[in-house]
Amino acid sequence: MHRLTVALLAAVDSVVAAAVGVTAVLAPMTLVWVFGLAAVDWGALWPASATIWQLGHLVPVEISLAEDYLVHAGVSDDAATFTVSLAPLAFTVFTAVAGIRSGIRASRAEAWMTGALSGGVVFTALALAVALTAANETAATDPVLAVVAPSLVYAVPLVLAAIVTEWREAAEGPVADVRDRAEGESGRWSEVPGEIARGIALSVSALVGAGALLVALAITVRIGEILALYQSAHVDGLGAVLLTLGQFAYLPTLIVWGMSFVAGPGVLLGTGAAAAPGGTTVGVLPGIPLLGVVPEATSTWLLLLVLVPIAVGAFAGWVARSRLATSGVEEWAPRIVTLVGIAAGAAGAVAMLSWAASGSIGPGRLAEVGPEAGAVALAVGLEVFVGAAILLLSPRGALAWMAGADAPDAAGFGAPDRASETVDLGTRGERPTPPLD
Incomplete structure (x- = not known):
């Protein structure tokens, strides 16, 4: 063109x-x-x-x-x-x-x-x-x-x-x-940049998806509180429509908050107030209906949410390891660089998202609202690193065993070769001819 x-x-x-x-x-x-x-x-x-x-x-x-x-x-x-x-x-x-x-x-x-x-x-x-x-x-x-x-x-x-x-x-x-x-x-390094980029994209997309799922569940569970805040606003039909449109504009911001909650650090809700899996301290919030999703208290079971970023990292590591193995890359150095690149890239990406989703919404204690970029980046970086390391740095035989293949032999080189064990089943797509009586 x-x-x-x-x-x-x-x-x-x-x-x-x-x-x-x-x-x-x-x-x-x-x-x-x-x-x-x-x-x-x-x-x-x-x-x-x-x-x-x-x-x-x-x-x-x-x-x-x-x-x-x-x-x-x-x-x-x-x-x-x-x-x-x-x-x-x-x-x-x-x-x-x-x-x-x-x-x-x-x-x-x-x-x-x-x-x-x-x-x-x-x-x-x-x-x-x-x-x-x-x-x-x-x-x-x-x-x-x-x-x-x-x-x-x-x-x-x-x-x-x-x-x-x-x-x-x-x-x-x-x-x-x-x-x-x-x-x-270098043939063994040629696939590394692409796998790092793919791993970062998978990790960040999955974490944002987890944040969106958490927000959807919170809205469903706390719909009563949201409707009560709508009623307390005392707005007419036009005001209700505009208020809803404004909240839709902030929905991606709330999804990033959900991602930060899943990662562990949670979000600040003003000076001295925060919502996190480890505990929630909620002060006086503006009467915005969408803020009704913020719980007054949290359960210790929510600490298990930390497994989500680890699982995300494991999935990214599995994808990268599979593609590297397909390309014949089994050396330690490329896998370690890929691991560090995925974890650091994911941490940097969520830090930018957290920074964009934080700021001030008013005077006084409302000057600090949203996730802390540094804390979220550190948490996600460590969690993704742990999950990806499990798959990227595991021995090849162990991965084959986890995938359901035959267990590795004593030397750790995988299952014995069965290429010579063939069975004559006739032509492909046809049943073998049964013996005549």
Whole structure:
């Protein structure tokens, strides 16, 4: 495909990604302005929508409440200014997925650098336009971060997806040359980078899936508390719909919280409050219905959740060991490097997710909410390492025995060779002819 065509398609992808994200905020906000407010201030509609979009792309928002509002609401002056930085990750996920799709398309069009440059520049220009037009007195953002953070959310997945696709599919190009050189220098090491990447992807995907399953179970079990919080909010039909949409935007954030809970460290719920398998201390939380999933107490049986990341690591190790063995790699060094790479990569990935899913939601004790990235990374790294080590570093004969094959012989080299033991069953697909009487 012509490079100009690739550049135009990548630019269109970035425009669509930004436009859909902003519209997802602007549409319900317009309904509020039209049906929910007696005096419509159209001049505040766009800045409010744009600021929410920026928050969804990891841009902290500095809230400054007016003095008359503080008096009317009975709020102390200490809470007049605070930061909201807990991002609704649904926007982040959508933009990242859009970047991934654009990167894959540009790579398959054999012009991934052109597509990445075009898409990144156009999305950055759009983020700059949003930042310049979103300024308002109540909710302020750092002008540099308001451009850089959304741009990185889109550009980094785009470039990574393009490079991975090039590595896997391209026949020529800079990435293909590096791949061919790496595979040609040492046969026993050529499979290691791919198995590390595959193991990290499997581990992180499974952990996020475990977090999503935990959140689904918590919502099912504590649906009564969630409905009670809806009733206590005293909102009309339009307010209930908007409140639900806002909580859907934070659902990926809650899933990362669930992942952190499964890993063991749990999540902070404000200064001095936390929810973890080892124990829960819950203070006064905002009356958000979705926070009804947080239990007042936990059982010691939940400590068994630590087995989930270990099992995830074991599965990743089994996949890597099987593929390495198929390629004839049985030396210790490649397996050890693969093990360390999978554990370290999984730890780094969950640290980034935990950082993105934490922040501030209000003044005072609500300034620290979400998982601690360092603690979650350490826990997941150790757990995945233990699980993967069981399969990656076990003797080959032991793995064959666990898989149901014949037990290894005394020397530990596996079952005896049975290739010479053949049985004549006739032609394949036919029953053997019985003897004549």
